[in-house]
Amino acid sequence: MDFRKLQSANKLKSTELLFGMALLVGIVIWALMTYFGKTGIGVVPFAVGIALLSVWGSYWTSDKIVLTMTGAKLVTESENKQLYDLVTEVCIAAGLPVPKIAIVEDNAPNAFATGRDPNHAVIAFTTGILRVMDREELQGVTAHEMAHVANRDTLVSAIAATTAGALALLSDFMMRIMIFGGGNRRDNNNNDQNPIALIASLIVLILAPLAALLLRLAISRKREALADVTAVAFTRNPTGLRRALEVLAADSTVVHQRSTAVAHIWIESPLDGSKTSQLFSTHPTLASRIATLKAMEGNS
Amino acid sequence: MKVVLFVLVILVILALLAIMSRNRLVRANISVDEAFAQIDVQLKRRSDLIPNLVETVKGYAAHESGTLEAIVAARAKSTQATTFADVAAADGQLTQALRGLLAVTENYPDLKASSNFLALQEELSSTENKVSFARQFYNDNVRTLNSAIKTFPSSLFVKSAGVSPRPFYEVDDPQDRKAPQVKF
Numbered sequence: 001m002d003f004r005k006l007q008s009a010n011k012l013k014s015t016e017l018l019f020g021m022a023l024l025v026g027i028v029i030w031a032l033m034t035y036f037g038k039t040g041i042g043v044v045p046f047a048v049g050i051a052l053l054s055v056w057g058s059y060w061t062s063d064k065i066v067l068t069m070t071g072a073k074l075v076t077e078s079e080n081k082q083l084y085d086l087v088t089e090v091c092i093a094a095g096l097p098v099p100k101i102a103i104v105e106d107n108a109p110n111a112f113a114t115g116r117d118p119n120h121a122v123i124a125f126t127t128g129i130l131r132v133m134d135r136e137e138l139q140g141v142t143a144h145e146m147a148h149v150a151n152r153d154t155l156v157s158a159i160a161a162t163t164a165g166a167l168a169l170l171s172d173f174m175m176r177i178m179i180f181g182g183g184n185r186r187d188n189n190n191n192d193q194n195p196i197a198l199i200a201s202l203i204v205l206i207l208a209p210l211a212a213l214l215l216r217l218a219i220s221r222k223r224e225a226l227a228d229v230t231a232v233a234f235t236r237n238p239t240g241l242r243r244a245l246e247v248l249a250a251d252s253t254v255v256h257q258r259s260t261a262v263a264h265i266w267i268e269s270p271l272d273g274s275k276t277s278q279l280f281s282t283h284p285t286l287a288s289r290i291a292t293l294k295a296m297e298g299n300s
Numbered sequence: 301m302k303v304v305l306f307v308l309v310i311l312v313i314l315a316l317l318a319i320m321s322r323n324r325l326v327r328a329n330i331s332v333d334e335a336f337a338q339i340d341v342q343l344k345r346r347s348d349l350i351p352n353l354v355e356t357v358k359g360y361a362a363h364e365s366g367t368l369e370a371i372v373a374a375r376a377k378s379t380q381a382t383t384f385a386d387v388a389a390a391d392g393q394l395t396q397a398l399r400g401l402l403a404v405t406e407n408y409p410d411l412k413a414s415s416n417f418l419a420l421q422e423e424l425s426s427t428e429n430k431v432s433f434a435r436q437f438y439n440d441n442v443r444t445l446n447s448a449i450k451t452f453p454s455s456l457f458v459k460s461a462g463v464s465p466r467p468f469y470e471v472d473d474p475q476d477r478k479a480p481q482v483k484f
Contacts, residue, residue: 082426085422085423085426086426088426089426089429089433090433092430092434093433093436094437095331095335095338095437095441234433
């Protein structure tokens with residue numbers, strides 16, 4: 001399989017999913033208007049504003065926040081020359097500035113990258129991954145992480161999180177209004193509304209947060225798949241990343257920090273201990289990622 | 301009145317499209333220059349490593365004077381190269397000469413054990429990766445530029461943007477088609 005084709009296919013799919021989210025917002029606004037009349041719209045700015053405030057603060061300072069949350073320590077070139085060289089090589093391949101490099105004291109092999117743009121990026125490795133992987137595998141992992149930086153995935157996930165958060169808030173507001181202020185609807189002269197539309201809008205409002213969550217996770221999985229392909233575009237070596245993922249698949253230790261707040265940023269999901277449904281996972285399965293990389297190996 | 305407005309809107313959209321396609325060409329051209337500068341930086345770094353490498357190897361493997369001379373000669377050529385084709389040709393020769401040297405060092409356990417050489421080897425293999433990734437990045441940018449020059453609508457603005465198709469950076473090295481070696 002050609003990595004350029006795969007790259008544009010994955011980009012297209014994640015854009016479609018983002019449009020899906022925009023569409024969902026549109027549907028929810030329609031439902032609000034149908035159920036509560038024009039005044040229903042009044043809560044939209046509040047929901048969006050609160051969601052924006054809560055997500056964008058962490059987006060803007062993501063490099064610093066994540067370092068604090070994971071306890072990662074920054075390393076300089078002289079402290080770990082080999083790691084620094086490795087990251088620099090991938091950055092040259094990607095045409096990106098060299099990010100801050102950090103190490104997390106943790107036996108589980110894992111890595112992540114974050115930052116609002118390539119100039120504020122940070123890439124972190126656990127001590128475990130540095131121990132169990134050889135240079136070729138680490139190069140693959142680094143390329144995957146730098147691919148997130150190049151594809152602006154911190155921004156993409158911030159947008160998805162904001163939208164999902166706003167929809168959850170809207171749905172919550174709506175529930176409260178229904179329970180505590182049930183009289184509102186009749187005041188707005190909406191009695192002539194089609195009852196089917198009313199029931200449909202009620203269902204939309206109840207299901208919207210779940211749909212938004214599923215879309216957000218689907219976007220996360222697509223961006224992971226895209227990062228794998230972009231990594232191959234950087235190194236032209238699918239074997240390294242494929243072998244790295246096989247190491248991760250064979251390894252049973254899991255990062256100690258099982259906080260869902262930062263689960264999506266690791267290369268391997270730290271939460272996938274159980275056999276939770278694929279629908280609710282932030283990453284595609286390792287098996288499917290390995291299969292895609294194998295298909296690319298046959299071609300290069 | 302409506303017709304005039306309609307025509308005006310169309311004209312503005314067309315003008316915006318034209319500016320965007322022209323900028324695309326100019327940007328792609330700048331990226332190619334920047335990518336070439338990166339190759340240059342990495343080649344210089346590699347050149348700077350060589351005197352130290354040659355000295356270190358000489359101490360342990362005096363018999364390999366032929367290999368060492370080839371490296372020194374290739375380095376001299378690469379530092380003198382000015383034109384695009386010369387730089388690429390000299391780069392290819394030096395790459396091959398260095399690979400020959402690293403293969404030869406396998407026969408000298410004392411050399412391989414020396415800490416000085418180990419540090420140099422890490423430095424050298426990493427620089428070799430950097431050179432090869434810089435070439436790849438350059439070629440990717442040339443590919444983007446050349447396809448922008450050939451495809452509509454940016455193809456209409458090739459003259460006004462003052463860009464022309466650029467050659468790929470090709471070193472004469474059969475091994476280069478494979479993925480860079482990253483073992484140590």
